[in-house]
Amino acid sequence: MLPKIGTEQWDAEVEAFTKSTPEWRRNRAKELGYANANSYATKMNHYGVHLSKSQITPPITSDYKLPPDSSWEEHIRIIRDMEKLVDYHRKVPNEVTIKIDTDLPIALTEVADIHIGQPGVDYDSFEYDMNVIESEPGLYVNLGGDIHHNIIQASKIGSSHDQTPIPVQCGLTVLTVKKLIHKINTMRTGNHNAWTATLTGEDWTESLQSDTI
Numbered sequence: 640m641l642p643k644i645g646t647e648q649w650d651a652e653v654e655a656f657t658k659s660t661p662e663w664r665r666n667r668a669k670e671l672g673y674a675n676a677n678s679y680a681t682k683m684n685h686y687g688v689h690l691s692k693s694q695i696t697p698p699i700t701s702d703y704k705l706p707p708d709s710s711w712e713e714h715i716r717i718i719r720d721m722e723k724l725v726d727y728h729r730k731v732p733n734e735v736t737i738k739i740d741t742d743l744p745i746a747l748t749e750v751a752d753i754h755i756g757q758p759g760v761d762y763d764s765f766e767y768d769m770n771v772i773e774s775e776p777g778l779y780v781n782l783g784g785d786i787h788h789n790i791i792q793a794s795k796i797g798s799s800h801d802q803t804p805i806p807v808q809c810g811l812t813v814l815t816v817k818k819l820i821h822k823i824n825t826m827r828t829g830n831h832n833a834w835t836a837t838l839t840g841e842d843w844t845e846s847l848q849s850d851t852i
Contacts, residue, residue, distance in 0.1 A: 640671060641682065656683050657691045737824050743777055747824065751783020754831070755815075756808035758801050769815060772822055779822050784829020787812045792834050 642648035659667070661676065668679035683689075709717075739745055750768070754760060772780050787808035790799040802808070816823070 641686075644686065653683075653688050656680075656688055659690070735825055739779070741777070745777045745779060746775075747779050747781065748772065749781050749783060751827075751829070752785045754785055754788045755811050756788035756803035756805065769818060773818055779824050780819060781824050782816070782819070782826045784827050785831040786815065786829075787831070789831045789834060 642652050655663070655667075664676040664679060668674070668676045671679060673679040673682070680690075750772075753765060755765075772778055787805070788802050789805060789808060790796070790802055791805065816826070
């Protein structure tokens with residue numbers, strides 16, 4: 640414990656503390672039974688005893704300066720170069736060129752987000768639309784993502800209880816692709832499809848494309 644205030648021992652303690660180094664304070668704290676040097680210093684400060692200015696560690700300074708901001712033009716140049724680099728690692732191209740060997744008029748329809756298996760899907764309209772695409776000459780389709788509902792994420796499990804079983808969803812999806820095989824221009828994935836790839840490491844939609852188109 641600290642010496643009694645007003646004694647010679649206290650005066651010696653004050654003089655030693657005000658001129659002390661961090662190492663001395665750590666050792667003195669142990670001698671007096673304090674947890675650490677900060678506890679010891681706090682107690683001394685409580686009695687109005689403080690380190691002399693020469694013993695206080697000055698803040699660390701640095702001559703480092705932030706580099707000047709890059710220009711708008713430099714940002715454009717760099718992001719273009721990065722985009723080119725990223726393109727090499729993409730699974731799909733940015734542009735798709737498709738040639739249809741015909742002199743007759745053609746029509747192109749977009750079909751996506753059917754969500755086979757989700758409650759409320761109008762299967763009468765779905766059946767009609769798929770039959771029209773299959774049978775109408777010159778009518779082609781871009782088949783978009785989320786053809787089947789595929790609720791498999793734990794965070795969305797509440798939406799899974801009333802869906803048609805996923806194997807049935809997948810079965811109808813495969814049969815739909817086979818039905819339209821000669822009419823599909825492109826086939827794309829969606830977030831519901833991607834959940835399987837994220838959780839299992841297998842891109843089911845990509846495999847379907849490779850096997851059928």
